[in-house]
Amino acid sequence: MSLRERLQSWRYNLVPDHLVGEILTKRWTDNAIPFLALVATLGVFGSIIPGFFKLTSLQESTRQLGEFSMVVTGMTVVMLGGGIDLSVGSIFALSCFSAVYVFFILEQSIWLALAASLAAGLIFGAVNGYLVGYLRLRAFLTTLVTFIFGRALFDILVTTYAADVQLSSATSDVLDFIGDSTFSGLSVSVWLAIILAIVTHIALTRSRPGWHVLAVGGSRRSAHNAGIRVRRTVFMTYVFSGFCASIGGFLIACRLSGAGPGTGLNLEIMALTAAVVGGVSLGGGRGSVVKGLMGAIIVLTMTNGLIRLGYGTGTNQMVLGIMLAVAVTIDIRWLKNRHKVLNEVYVAPVYLKMGATQSAVPGSGTPYELDNRLSAADHIGLGELEGPEDVILDRDDHLYCGTRHGEIVRFFAPDYVKSEVFAHIGGFPLGLAFDREGNLISCVGAMGLYSVSPEREVKRLSAETSRSWTSIVDDARLRDPNDCDIAPDGRIYFTDSTKRYDAHDWALDSIENRATGRLLVYDPKDRSTRTLLDGYRYTNGVCMAHDGKSLFFAESWACRVHRYWLEGPKAGTAECVIRDMPGYPDNINRASDGNYWMAWLGMRTPSFDLSLRHPAMRKRMTRRLPQDEWLFPNINTGGVVKFNEKGGIVEALGDLTGGAHPMVTSMREHKGFLFVGGILNNRIGRYRIAGADPNWTSPASYWGGKP
């Protein structure tokens, strides 16, 4: 191995590039940017302003934060529902005034003041909600106008009653406690804000009304069509926002013991900036209360910090404007381009040097030497079938295969002309096997392991295994269940070819060549699924050995066949029995003479083998070239190989013309014939095997003669 290759293999096999892509698929990455912004803001202002983190200083700023974050929580909920509420500043101010009026001028109890405050907020919110929700007006303009209206009203009220409030002598211990004291080290407003945030978070993520809000925000039309009362849901978000703003207003009334012309000024743009900076998406559906809170802390720290640093009038607006513009732009661009970035970085090829192989060229004299025998096969279902990945025959000689359309089709013996849809699965059925009771077990691509009873009842057996501790993407889910076989005790052994890609993206998996294939077992007794082996390059066909004590499984992209021991001294371990084949192995099945049939879905090419030693080139290729021009395994020529118990190659059959069976993904021997299927083929081939036992059938080989 040259130094260059050694470096390449270290670079691409040891550096976990694929994690970047996997992390980006996570929704919590949306939180990363606001979180970093939060840390940066606190860090910068904490270091510039002396005494920023002192308890007294924190207490005063957190008191304000409590009020502000409540308003932001309300705004967040409205935005999650697809709207926006610019009137929060007015609601805040009017609620504050209501409390002040009831308490100081009417000299009523503080609780009545709270009630007045809440009533003002709820009524204002209901007006907004009615206009935006039921009348379907534009949220932005409508709440802008109600904001002006509320502000004008507030200005009139404040100028009229300001003097009376000054003269009032009303006092209350409760008011002083709410406004000035602390409870377990935190002020009342902070406690209330925390409680409100937790309740809102739980409601949004774990309750029906909360889900409705998110659904409406995510896709209003779909929500409407799904029967959600869109208008009422939108209405409720504004009422909630009014409620939140009114509590904030009540708290500031307690803290300042009055209302002034500055109350709630610029609050709407601050709250909007906070929500957007925190990462709550405009247009709805994406975001959380926590994001809103992060934004609230960022915005308040910045604006207060700038005031304390002594910057003059207008600085706040400048900074808010910049933050809002930047955050909105990032939000829009991120939403738009996230999947593009993901596509760019997700494919992370590794280095692999394939071992030298023997030739399969006709006349080369090797055991792999392909011939043209398969081109003589009869065809079944020509033109009717699309994608018979696996084929299987039952005790009555009927022929079954899966199709691309998500069905299992049955061809009737003896001539296999007539066919019917045996069962509709919904996913692409790949590997097939009959169990002792005659149930048809199938690995369904991207869905899981399914069972179809002779009465055609479809049942899901398994769709997940246990998750591994170090996984980033959820590897419990079966992404590409490929082939299965059944042990004498009834346990179903099956492969899941890759954790990184869905079944139809198998070509990307071959280009990446990362070893993430698994061998799993499903136990019908307790219906559990366990992972037996992990870390193979596209595990594929599975076949129980004739004695039922071990099984063979194929590792496609490494061109190897392994044997996994179920019992005996090596139980639970795997050993490689065939390595460095010239073709990519697919399904494996029993042969009548005690050997095994193995399908080759394609042949290795020197060019692709070379590309496997150049991961950087493959990465560039997937990024820059259209998919049609990618270099990936040659699947235009395949074949069928027979190997013995020791892994020795007995013979190889091919279709060199490419006319009937260019690629073979499965074959099944039945009464002297070999039935051949291919995932990209439009037929099943039937080939008479010279000298084969004319009575041997697979069900009998597995489960004995007819019951």
Added chain:
Amino acid sequence: MNATGWPKFRSLNQEGIVFAIAVVLFAAAAIGLPGFIDPNNLVAIVRSVSVLGILALGMAVVIIGRGIDLSAVAIMAMSVAWYLQLLNTGTSDGLAFAYVLAGVLAIGLLNGFLVAYADVPAIFVTLATGSFVFGYVRSQLITQDAVPVPQGHWVELLGGLRFLDIPVEVFVFAGLAFLFFLFLRYTKWGRYIYFAGDNPVAARNIGIPVRPMLVLRYVLSAFVALIAGLLTAASLHSINTRVVNSTLLYDIVLVAVIGGIGLSGGRGGVRNVLVGAALIGILLNAMTIIDIPLLYQNLIKAAILLGAIIVDGIINPRDEQTAQQGDI
């Protein structure tokens, strides 16, 4: 004619209704309010809506193209404040004006770029840039809220210009209105604005340069705001930056919307602006004569704007099936 009966109402379109209301209001004021039809008062009405109308022309072009420009007032006040500040601190007139013009165009370009190329909703972009422009100029470039016009400067002389006893801003408004009318009605680019406002995707598909046109509209709006600012300074001999925090911005939207320029774009024209401006001018003047305090005037204007938006929403309803996701 369907069961709802709206189409009948619609055939009487909003512009006509508003015009009728304006006429009725005018007649009522003329009869009921002493001194209303005094020629000086009528000139005052037209003069009072001139600046508003000029700003509304810029806003109208943006709204017809399915956008909105909330930074107009900030640009208007802050650009002129900066200009006057530069003059007061001794910068030569040409250089100062070049600075300010460059600044105004830059903000227009920034608005347009973010809306057109970054796909950010116009309402947020202009809200943010408006806040930024005010904050930046106020905190970095000028020293107090109000900046006076230097003695004997052309802006001051402009304010004193009279022609047939009518102040110059009325002529500027009329001239700009005529130019905008020609632009919107008879130029290729003007027609493109309607296409793009009516259906941006289809406009793009037929080959209209939708994005550059968007940028053009915001630059135009910013430029118009500068003109309006200069006229304001000319008539008041100073510019007060507190106007940014006033309700002027909403008055502009009010003029456009109440005149019948649909907020969903593609509809309306200069005539709608004139009608809207006439109604608002009469209304404001009447309220001033009746001596309604400014705070109550704001309340009334807000109520009218709310009514206008509600009517707009009822006449042009949005359907659950066809509404755009994220269109707030």
